[in-house]
Amino acid sequence: MTVNVHLLEEDAAISALLAEARSIAVLGARGDAHRDRPAYYVPKYLKEAGYRLYPVPVHEPLPLEILDFPSVKHxxxxxxxxxxxxxxxxxxxxxxxxxxxxxxxRAVWLQLGIRNDEVAGQLAQAGIDVVQDRCIMVEHRRLLAPAG
Known part of the structure; x- marks a missing residue:
């Protein structure tokens, strides 16, 4: 199995990933006090798009919930x-x-501006799909949201 097959860059592969996924853990999720931050409004969009979220905030104190989903510490x-x-x-x-x-x-998605080729390579080698340096909200809107 080739590692590169798990480094997703093509629209078709990214679209399939987003269409088939049902649950998304959000590492670094932010709560209501940070509504202006992508780590809040991107998961909010994902919730509205129908995904089951698992917020994993990394900032203390740990909120009990983010966007009505229980927070997970690790x-x-x-x-x-x-x-x-x-x-x-x-x-x-x-x-x-x-x-x-x-x-x-199934996949690890590094948000826009985040790229770590070493980690991506290790994840891909383990058979985990990786998307780097793309906003999941932007890609979902572009590839899956109905034109309107």
Whole structure:
């Protein structure tokens, strides 16, 4: 199996991932006090698009809920999920690699401006799809939202 097949860049592969996914863990999710931040309004969009969210905030104190979904303190505490959407700086991503490999989501999505080729390569080698440096909200709107 080629590693590159798991590094998603083509619209068709990204569209299929988003269409088939039902659950998304949001690493670095923000609560109501940060409504102006992408780590709040992107998950809000995903909720409105019908996804089941698992907020994993990394900032203290841990809120009980974000967007009406119970917060989870660590990736290790998650049930199986389709996508882990990451809102962390690129240099913070390697600290989550072992937990991501153990969780084995179908895909890991690094938000716009976040790229870590080393981590992406290790995830892809493990058979986990990876999308880097793209906004999941923008891509969902572009590829799946009905024209209107």
């Amino acid at each position: 990736l290790e505490d998650l049930p199986p999920v389709d996508i882990v959407n990451i809102f962390r700086r690129a240099e913070d991503v390697p600290a989550h690699l072992d937990a991501l490999l153990a969780l084995r989501p």
